[in-house]
Amino acid sequence: MSIDWITVAAQIVNFLVLVWLLKRFLYRPILDGIDAREEEITQRMQEAVHAREEAETREQEYQDQIESLNLKQADMTETIRKEAEKQRDVLLAEARERVENERASWSKHLDEEKRKYTSRLHRVGASAILALTGKALTDLADETLEERMVQSLARRIEPMASDLKRAAGQAAEAVVTSHAALSQAGQDAMESKLKEVFPDLSVRFETNEEQSHGLILRIGGAQLAWTVETYLDGLDEMIDAQLSSREGSGAQSDEQ
Amino acid sequence: MTLSPDQNILFEIWGIAINATVFFTWVVMALLTLAAGLITRNLRPDxxxxxxxxxxEVIVLGIQSQIEEVSGRREDHLLYxxxxxxLFVAVSNLLLVVPGFTPPTASLSTTTALALSVLIAVPLFGITSRGLGGYLKTYLEPSVVMLPFNIISEAxxxxxxxxxxxxxxxxxAVIAAILLSIVPFFFPVVMDVLGLLTGMIQAYIFAILATVYISSATASSQPKKDTQ
Structure with a gap:
């Protein structure tokens, strides 16, 4: 057992070199690696915590947004419902008004049609009645209707003379209006009859196609009508009754 | 049979005789450095x-935790x-089982060199830690009478x-060699296994004692630093 001091010195140097080498290639890389990994793990955990907090914040935000959207949706639904009801009321009112207008228009049109029809029927009916009556009178009694109407009117003037005079006042002219021109004989008969009651009165004969068949006598403010108007009014009533009954039955069939 | 590998001259470099102790020390150094360099060359955190x-990492952290247990703090220079x-003593002793390898630690020169390194390191760490005056004062503690005893204790x-x-x-190593010459089978193997165990224990004891000595030289300075 001996100590070689040169070897001792060499071994001390070798040991110090080994310390440096292991520090350079072993301890520092390993410790730095561990420190870096720990730092990275710490950083990642902090990032994870941060990400978690951010995720929770986002979740809360989204929850708030969802609640806000739900509230808005409810409000919008309510607003839309009210708007729809208002719109429905407006449309219904418009529809009712339109129906009323159409009904009024239809009624007006119907009345116009009825009036036209009645007027046409009036004329046609009057013509037919007069034609038939005249023909029957001519065939059966060898008389004309106008002459008989003149005679009939002349007969009525006398009983009503006082009333006519009072109503005529200071009138100087009597006007006899007929649908068609009277025959000369008829005019003469009418004039002679009027002269008996009103000697100073001049008589003038006129025709009016708008007037019903028959005669109308005007003396000042007095008027005496002897026409088929009243009979035609009766005819109108009959037609109206007939039309009303048909409309009633038509409405019932529509309802059925 | 020689008791020390110092006398076994293997070759010469520029007229300097290289004995087995130095040569096998270089082998151990090369092995440790190469292994560490290869393993840690591509070391990245990701x-x-x-x-x-x-x-x-297990080895380094194990050593570090042992040092922390002894000294109570993490000191990188003490770890180095x-x-x-x-590591040097352990690897040298483990290579005992390699045929033809003579552990450098079987040389009194090597162990003396390591002991001298510890002897020098203790005051160096102490002076670095608490200053020259503070370290020299430890030789006078608890009283001046203890100065010669403290010096004898260090030696x-x-x-x-x-x-x-x-x-x-x-x-x-000697017992294994003797047994190999007397009983060539079985016993040398058992002794080698025992030698491995003894070598690891001796490496641990050597390193832990060095740590205790250095820590004792630096430990008392820490509270002073804290109070400052």
């Missing part, structure tokens, strides 16, 4: 550690010193370190 890197002591520490390691490793 790459998961492999099994070799994990092994090295005591860790290198442990005997180093001698005991050197002799303990040398005696254990050398005796293991």
């Amino acid at each position: 790459v998961p550690p492999g099994r070799w890197r994990t092994t090295l 010193f005591a860790g290198t002591l442990f 005997s520490r180093s001698i005991s370190l050197a002799i303990r390691l040398y005696g254990n490793i050398m005796s293991g």
